Amino acid sequence: MLDFKSLNPLIHTPVRLGIMTVLSQQDSCDFNFLKKTLDTSDGNLSTHITKLETAGYLSITKIFQNKLPNTSYSLTQLGKMELSTYLTKMRNILQQSEI
Amino acid sequence: MLDFKSLNPLIHTPVRLGIMTVLSQQDSCDFNFLKKTLDTSDGNLSTHITKLETAGYLSITKIFQNKLPNTSYSLTQLGKMELSTYLTKMRNILQQSEI
DNA sequence: TTTGTCTACTTTGTAGTACAAAGTACTTTT
């Protein structure tokens, strides 16, 4: 019995997998960087970020930079752990494929 | 710019990724085998199968076995191609993760 | 013989989700 059900759905969604992946590569980044990197709409990105924050997977820092708001995000310990678990499971699944 | 958007959503859903993975391992299998292997409800499995068939990713063969209906599924060429593309993209994404 | 149970699915109703359009708040330009 292959365990597809345990793939964390909070991470599995492409946009959120993207956010988590980007944040695994750098300690933190801001809204516009994510928006550019993932090529999503403001609204979509914002709601996905909120979900990840609510889950405790990322922390948010708001400052003013050049008189403009600037919000940056980084993975929490929990977020790193959950991403790590997700990656392990997904890698196992991909290995199962014989194509 | 990482290309998370191009992950084929018809394959990405866990149950359907499961179906495709199982069918990449064996030429064909039947409804009950998928149900057991993926641990899903009848209804859920049925609708996911229909989606994959509508997309042309798998073909369906219905017979009677011991006076009971028996339906088996196998990947089409298109299905194999799309799975292959998905796997490549997902592997690239997983490689990006630094955790 | 008809009532009930079993297998093997399919259809349908609902609750939840992803997305972009619209909205907010502040700044800069004209």
Added chain:
DNA sequence: AAAAGTACTTTGTACTACAAAGTAGACAAA
């Protein structure tokens, strides 16, 4: 001071995943 721009957030809608309920035939018991 009116308009346009930046940096987001909130909201409405269209879609989706899921299981409960439904269908159809086989066999069993009453």
